[in-house]
Amino acid sequence: MSLLPNAWHIARREYRQRTASRTFVIVTAFLAVVGIGIALLPVLGRLITGDETTTVAVHSTDVQLASTTATTMNQLLNADGKARYEISAADDPAAADADVRAGRIDGLLTVTRAADGELSFEALTDASGTDQRLFAVRQAVIQVNIGDRLRRAGVEPSEAGHIFAETPWQVTPLDPNSHSLEDNFGANYILAYALVILTFMAVITYGQWVATSVAEEKSSRVMELLVTAATPRQLLAGKVIGNGAAGLTQYVVVVAAALVGLLAQGAVAQYLLGDKAGAPLEDVNLLVLAPFGVFFVGGFALYSLLYAGLGSLASRTEDVQQATGPMLFIGMGGYFASFIALSTPEAAWVKVVSLIPFFSPYMLPMRMLISSVAPWEWAVAAGLMVVFLAAALWTAARIYSAGVLLYGQRASLRSVWRAVRVDR
């Protein structure tokens, strides 16, 4: 019998029941707010801490040395014109020390010239080792030191400017389509990272929904009635489409809220802080998300089908976790593989694994963003996805039609195998 129109009737009922529940509405609204919150976190962070200026006092027994060091560092650190750093010479080291300890200034830099003329620097601060500002100060100090060595070696200050000038450097990528060397690589990398996490969460969370919904029907024995009126294949397809659509509804609402948050970051920053910060997605072409959408839906359906099949082996909703364990395992596998692959997107194993339907929803969009995917690879991955979906529907329908009536039995490998072998 054909899937329609019964699969449609079932999907519609599932979707309505799911989306009409109060839990769904509340959780969706809550997650949307959280999504916006996370998207605006950098702005909110700046709002709370304020647009801080980093103040550093420079002290040296050689007053002249202290003042030239402070002047040079001011120039280097504020080269972007934003005046985020205020470096000044301090005459009284004890007072400056007290200021740092009291938190009035961010750091005290003590410069000492040794007998052989070499400079040494000592910073007093409570900044952590990963603090960007400490890193910037250290870079500036290195330049100050090199400038000092050049001067002592007799290089004219006019020549020093030339020495510090930028070095021409260019990389020709083997693969001309690769995004790995483009200017917006950073933004793409973050987007790839986010897509992997979001895909993993969607596949596991909404797959679990489908499995739980199947197990509920089975434990309440509504199933017996349904399976008389509709075929297992229709029921399965309807459940996956209905619950999947409800899941996608929630997902799209939350992601859209987060996207709006990201896009509005600049405007919000301007409104709240009075300056314009660049929106983080400005550099990313959102059109690249189209193939991601296709593979996301495909992978979503693949996982949901198998979740439904395995969910039907659980007699009680409490057993769903155990019965669907293998899917979590596969999902986690794709998740971790993607994180390893983020640093080596050109590796041969990454290329092979990214074509496998269980992993392609994670890995293909990621490769597309930070490396490149050849047209034939898209075609092979899409073909494999179609084949796997058909196989999953067939397998899941068999497990399901057997599983829905296996009351009170533990889901064991043997029972799954028997269920798949038997034709119903």
Added chain:
Amino acid sequence: MQAEPEGTSQAVIATDGLTKHYGNVEALNDLTLDVRAGEIFGFLGPNGAGKSTMIRTLLGFLHPTRGSARVLGLDVVADSVEIRRRTGYLPGGIALYDSLSGADALEYLADLQDRGAPLREELCERLQLSKAVLRRKVRDYSRGMRQKIGVIQALQHDPELAILDEPTEGLDPLMQHAFYALMDDQRAKGRTTFFSSHVLSEVERICDRVAIIRSGHLMALQNVDELLARRKKKVELRWRGVAPDLAGIPGLADIEVVGDRMRATLQGDVSGFVRAIASPSLEDLTIEPARLEEAFLEYYAGDDASEEERG
């Protein structure tokens, strides 16, 4: 086994040596029976006798360990989808979606069956499910109301065969009689009904033929009239004064006198017995329908003892 003469009408359900084992549990053992077109067939047995297993096998939910069965001429293993499509089914202990109203549940199942629901209104009326009740959510329904919805969904699309698992469970006596009347109509329309029960009296009331099953074994396959004739009822009498000698009454056996009470079993026609005991000194009379379990024992008292060892 009782050899049934082949009827002229075609068998709607025919099983041949049907056997179903769950591991070591023998739920059905070598069951051979047939249900003829247009009859109401009772499938009688105590709880756990294998009634639901039989029904699930007929609908293709379970596969026979051995033997075969055909429903509407279709094989239960190969063509179960088509069998279910053409059959109305009431599962035992029916469950419905709590969040749907009764009307929505019926509409939903009718949509899935894709056959329309020409009989729904009439059925709702006869089982006294008002529009107001139908609008309420199933979660607020009593056991009996759910059962009514179950009966209606099994019959609303006017299927040629209805398979009903304990259909009168949870119905009050008035509704049980409304259901019996529905069954009479089904027979009049030439529809076939296969229904399981553990209540002997209702099987007597509505069935043409009955199969009695116990521990997965077919104990009897009988016309109801024949079964009725052979059934023993328990009678208890109380007298003022001395009990008269009733030994000569046909069908009365196992007489036991304790003081002014007399207990006995009565088989067959009651009219002779009632005439014989008619006396001003009779103070009380109880005729108790034989319990199902005893009906089996009676029926097979003279049969192969090995059958009886299975408890």
